Amino acid sequence: MRHMNPIGRRQFLRGIAGGSALAMLAACAVPATSEPAETGEAPAMEPATISFWHIWGGVRDEQLKTVLDDFGAVHPEIIVEPLLLPNPGYADKIVTALAGDAPDLTMIYTVEFAPAAAQGALQSVDDRLAADDVSGDAWYPGIWDMTQWEGTPYGVPFVGNFLQLFYWNMDDYAAAGLDPEAGALVWDDLRHVMSELSTFDDDGNIDHLGFVPGGWGEWMMGTYRNGHDWYGDATPDGIAIDHPLSQEALEFVVDLYARGGGWDSVGAALEGWGNQQLGNPMIAGVASSIRSGIFTVNVINNQNPDLPYKLGKYPHGPNGEHLDLIQACWNMVIPTNAQNPDAAWTLAKYLSHGEGHLKFMVEIQGRPAMIRDYNMAPHDAKAREVNPYWDDALEVLNGKQVSLPVSDKLGAAQNILREAFERVMLEVDSVGDALSWAQGEVEAIFA
């Protein structure tokens, strides 16, 4: 299709006005050579302005704009109006919009995705994928699962909340007498890092943090990397929040915080780093290590290229292993209320498995794409320039993956888990009490 001269919007309108057969011509102008599905473009369609909502602020907003400019060059008939959603505040915006004045295309998080799909607020993309001859096999299986509702895909994966790696500052390691080449492979390593590298001033206030614990997510990650599955088959009814392995993980996180001076102390050290997607305390030198996604390589390149860091696998518990937990995905979805679903699909395709995806993920951000093929030669050349840890990342990615179930109850369940975690951290409940409370509540939610 890109061989064809794109029909300008004005020309096109003139064509319609003149009653000419231009529109038919456009429809007939199917490329003679069939291209790979993920780069193929749909036949030119009516000029359309589409609204596209996303949650990528800061540097990534700029990066996304360059990709959208490219899209505009390929598809001059589609004018994209991007809207950056606030986060927090994203959920109420997206949910009310789905019911009313919906965008044509939007990123949506698994927690909101499932209820929206369940209530019929999203369009199935099954037929569109079939028409484009794309199958789910193109994606990593865990990520692809996150687009499914009752066996039907209601979106395409855009970004997965996965591939958590351990980043550490080599100089800090060396200064504390640790091996700068060794990260942290098991929990005891992480405990050690937290104790050795956290420093306090004379009044006992925290100065520097050894490791940045990520709140209740650390517990979730820890549970799965300790060989347990909250919603899995461990118990007859499938829900095992109060399992010993889960408890062990929670106690580990409590201990980790304690080594950083406790909940408030760690909070004080991390003050102002609410949105770690856009920068993080390790990059700023406030902390020595962090668990973060592979995109952080790109953030470091942008913000502090001289940072003496290294990355590796994120540690696991005594009963677990280095698996990759896919907690959630940001999917691209077309709301049922979309005004221009066809044009929206053209953009969704471009960004999720077309050239836009390749460019945004692999070339610009230097992080693995959601599509397996894009992470292999010859596509990965630029990524390897940006990201010296490409092979490490792929090793994790191609290792064992576990994804949380897509359920319209997942949001409610995770609220309970988060609350249980807070109860423990704010010393309202003991670990045991919080867990048995959470067990009961989550059982009730899924009942």
Added chain:
Amino acid sequence: MRVAESVSPLARDGPSWRYRRSTRQVLRMSAVHLALVATGFLFLLPLLWMVSTSLKSLTQQAAWPPEWIPQPFVWRNYPDAAAFLPLARYTLNSLTITVLFVIGTLLSCPLIAYAFARIRFPGRDFLFIVLIATIMLPGVVRLIPTYLMFRQLGFLNTYLPMVLPAFFGSPLFIFLLRQYFRTFPEELADAARMDGASEIGILYRIFMPMSGPALAVITIFAVQSQWNDFVDPLIYLNKERMRTLAVGLYYFRAYQDTTNWGQMMAAATMMTAPILILFALFQRYFIQGVALTGMKG
């Protein structure tokens, strides 16, 4: 009606009876002054802190103990905040809504208030009680059906949900105006009627020109309510270029990668300043207006 009486005493500086100027009295008054100075200072401190922070660098914001005088003055926080989010655009949007709302209010409320104040007809008193009742209705009860109604009408992503209701009169403003109109002698309207003036004529030629203060009060209230309104724009507007200042300010925190209180306070100051300027210019009406809302009908 005691509206007129209760407005005028405001101009007076306290009660007129005389104290015996004993030493005890002097001491006591000094103590009252001192206590008021301290409390007044306490009330103004947050505002001073807002402005002070808005002129500080990131490092100085975090200084402990806190410092009051920015060193150096970081004026850049203001243009930076305005560049970070299109605050100029948001201001224009807030202004648009506010102006349209005020127009609607000034078109509808005097008419309705006049009918309640000076036209006798069956059902009027009952409807007036209904009006009072709607002032007391918790607004949240209306939230969802009103949202659904405006959605059905295709008003999402327009300013109509904020602006349109003004053209149907706001109960509190109608009430205030009605009270004011009632202070005019009955004979005023009667005499005009004898001269063949229509009711519309009486309202616009006689009542309105005499009601400057009351109209100023409801205008100021209307401006305040729309400039500050958060929930309606939050619910009804989904386009970035349509956002209002209140919502934009809230999003300020959501978009920043590190919390820059200086920029945030600069944005807050920019949002607060117009209201404070308005207050400085029309102080009397602000105070009178608030005083009036407390008057029993």
Added chain:
Amino acid sequence: MSVSTLSLSVWWARLGQARRRTFLGYLFLSPWLVGLLAFTLFPILAVFGLGFMEYGIFGRPTWIGLQNYRDILTNDRLFLTTLGNTLYFVALSVPLSTVIGFLLAVALNTRLIGQTLFRTAFYVPSIVPQVAAVLLFVWLFHPQIGLINFALDLLGLEGPNWLGRPQWAKPAIVIMGLWGVGGGMIIYLAGLQSIPQHLYEAAEIDGATEMRRFLMITIPLMTPTLFYNLIIGIIGSFQVFVTAYVATQGGPLNSTLFYVLYLYRYGFEEFRLGYASALAWILFLLVLALTVVVFRSSSSWVYYESGGER
């Protein structure tokens, strides 16, 4: 056209004066009447009806009878929490703002140097746009470098993590609200200044002490104003939303999950409009009941002058 104008004026002329007035009265009221139907009566009926339905993001509302109410009362783990939070807020913030506002007004009503200045100082915070005020207080309440904890530090007290602890977040939100007592203060001040001076003078001649004059004259004559502010204060406090939405999002541990925030979540984050409507209706009944109680009680404590136009 002219014919109809003519017939209109004939009809107008034939109407009696009383009927003309009635017609004009309703004509003038018509915008408000339409608004009353569209923006008040319809929503109240609709919210009542929606409370018996299930109404999600999509599809038509379906009738489910009392299910929403049953779920709220028996199945909703946060309903009592949110009700408790709200009652806590109302119970703390209404009396506090009444007492503080009233005391400030009484103090300002004495002979003062710079009365206007004081009045301005206390009043100005109440006109600061709410979102700006809340963000400002989030900054003031900052656990480590906030001004409030610095002040406590100077007093030798260790300031808490105000918005990060369940037991401190609600008081913090009450304090945010108290910053705006200036509005109420102005109302009390106006009330105080409309108390006829001769009452005080007569009492003074009778030898009544100042405290006695305050208790026997000021307080009784202020009860109508206090009553009005109490009602408005209760209704407003039950609907506290923006402070919690902006400052804490209901946390920590749901300690600032106030009723309207909770309702908003159901309505606009989960889009369960039927359920949210049932919640709204419950709040409506609650506020109504409380208002009626206060109104009923008013005969025993609110002083109304006899005679005079009401």
